Amino acid sequence: MNRSTAEHGVTPEPQRPRCQEYQDIKHERAQALEAGDRQTAARVTETMSAHLWKVHV
Ligand SMILES: [Zn+2]
Secondary structure, three states: OOOOOOOOOOOOOOOOOOOHHHHHHHHHHHHHHHOOOHHHHHHHHHHHHHHHHHHHO
16 A cells, blocks of 8 residues: 655656656655665665666657
């Protein structure tokens, strides 16, 4: 049971990709940030931008 809606209602994100892989990466990053794991968060951020370049450009 995922509640992956909400939280993003305010800020408009232009060209927000909606693919499952991106959602997974985003989720992983959110969890790392929540856990205060900056190293993992930074690594996942890299994975995220790599994914955007590779798949969505
Ligand atoms: Zn994607």
